Amino acid sequence: MEYSDAMPDSPTVGRRERKKAATRQAIADAALDLFLEHGFEQASVRDIAERADVSTTTLFAHFPSKEALVFDREEEVDAELTAAVRERPENQSVVEALRAHALKSWVPIASDPRLHQLTALVDQTPALREYAERMWMRHAGTLSAVIAEELGREADDLACSALARFVLEIPTLTKGRHDPRATVETVFDLLIHGWQSQHDSGDAITGSCKG
Amino acid sequence: MEYSDAMPDSPTVGRRERKKAATRQAIADAALDLFLEHGFEQASVRDIAERADVSTTTLFAHFPSKEALVFDREEEVDAELTAAVRERPENQSVVEALRAHALKSWVPIASDPRLHQLTALVDQTPALREYAERMWMRHAGTLSAVIAEELGREADDLACSALARFVLEIPTLTKGRHDPRATVETVFDLLIHGWQSQHDSGDAITGSCKG
DNA sequence: TCCATAAGTGCAACCGTTTCAGTTTCTGCT
DNA sequence: AGCAGAAACTGAAACGGTTGCACTTATGGA
Incomplete structure (x- = not known):
């Protein structure tokens, strides 16, 4: 792998950290290449390590699992929420x-073609779809706590926990629909006003008559 | 393993099916024993197959994964829903x-002490907690379709999909709370009436003032 | 300059899971 | 009753993700 000789991003970041970051990036790049070329299951971690010119041990020192090679952004999502x-x-x-x-942040998945390829890959690969879903739910604890704190409620307030989990279901719920924006709007309307206001097909979800 | 010589449950169920069921049960029992004795990760599938006196090949012919050894009831849940x-x-x-x-069906987990041990095991084991969560979500498709059909809506109606997913979050949401019954009631109130009606700590979740 | 330590290596092992090429057991049919 | 074929089961071997271990190398601070 090659280390860029551009000037260091900041004086405090030493060669060591730069090399580490470069290694990580090399692994992620190699993984993406092989995944897109042969599919997720077809590319073995040994192949990926090989192409990135590191040992598999090193690969797993940077990423906790094969799936994690696809999703670099776990911590940022938490911070953004x-x-x-x-x-x-x-x-x-x-x-x-x-x-x-x-x-603002979840609807525009597309534009970058490489990124579009990637989402297609995730959609096609059950293991990755599952991983992505879990990934979202892993943030439920954090989000719930922040909401509770912001509203001055108990840390384990049920309404806050439920809200957090339900909101984090939205990416999954949105997937595969033609109009993501409208989907998000609709779901939030449901969350805010509840299912009692559903009267549109002549029979309310919360009404009494059987279909 | 031993096959009971009691009269067949019904004339139509042959020896073959009975033996198959017995094998499956033997595997599940062996698994439960070893899991409760040594923990989930500590018990290897080879050990389990050994104790059930079958090959690992047979074990995986009956259960799709190690985690599935713990949850026998997937299909029934779907049917009950x-x-x-x-x-x-x-x-x-x-x-x-x-x-x-x-x-009626989700709140009373306890009473049977063996079953209680099992839920404790699941709670302590991340792999099993995750598996259980996914298990619920696997029913979202079915439930969503049934709701839509029952209300005469499009099969992919968003309100129905969202309702299904949110309802199926409830078991997870309930876990670890002292009063499961009250939890279920509260969540359903939130689902029906929405988060607009949250005014109890001087600041509505959907209101305007910052905490 | 020297040393503690982080990063990386190579190998072997473990474990879940699958494949394969059989053997045994049951069932339905004649 | 007898047989063909399917289904259950076996044993061993392999595959692929993941980890442990003992080791080398590179880096940064004292």
Whole structure:
């Protein structure tokens, strides 16, 4: 692998950290190449390590699992969620802040063609779909706590936990629908107003008559 | 393993099926024993197959994965959910039917001490907790379709999909809380009426003032 | 300059899971 | 009753993700 000779991003970041980052990037790149070329299951971690010119031991020192090679952004997502709630404008509710965040950050998956290929890969690969779903749910604890704190409630307040989990279901719920934006809007309307207001097909979900 | 010589449960069920069921049961029993004795990760499938006196090949012919050894009831859950919605009394809404089902079938986990041990095991084992969560979500497709059909909506109606997924989050949400019954009730109230009605700590979740 | 330590190596092992080429056991049919 | 064929089961071997271990190398701070 090659180390760029551009000037260091900042004086405090030494050669060591740069090399480490480069190694990590080399592994991620090799993985993406092989995944897109042969599919997720077809590419073995030994192959990936080989192409990145590292040992498999090193590979697993940087990524906790094969699936994790695809998703580099776990921590950032957590941070963004927290920020979206904490730093929302005055006079904006928590739910509104989450809706805004969902619309701004989750809806535009596309544009970059390479990234588009990747989402296609994830959709086609059950192991990756599952991993992605779990990935979202892993943030439920953090988000729930932030919401509770922001509203001055008990850390394990049920309404907050439930809200967090339900909001984090949205990416999954959105997947495969033609109009993600409308989907997000609809789900938030449901969350805010509840299922009692469903009257559109002549029979309310919460009404009494059988279909 | 030994085959009971009691009279066949019904004339149509042959020796073959009985033996198959017996084998399956022997495997499940061996697994439960070893899991409770040594923990989930400590018991290898080879050990389990050994104790059940079958080959590992046979073990995997009966169970699709090691985790599945713990959960025998996948299909029944699906059937019960469907029945709960389809065969609800007249003048009961879908959401009410689901609430009733949750209260009747999901809340009483305990009583049997062996079963209690098992839930403890699941709680302690991340792999099993994750598997259990996914197990619930696997029913989302079925439930969603049943709800939609029952209400005469499109099969992929968003409100139905969302309702299904949110309801199936409830077992996870309930876990580890002192009063499961109250938890279920609260979550259903939130689902029915939405988060707009949250005014209890001086600040509505959907209100405007920051914490 | 020297040393503690982080990063990386290579190999062997473990474990879940699958494949394969059989053998045994049952069932339905004649 | 007798047979063909399917289904259950076997044993061993392999594969692929993951980890442990003993070791070398590179780096940064004292």
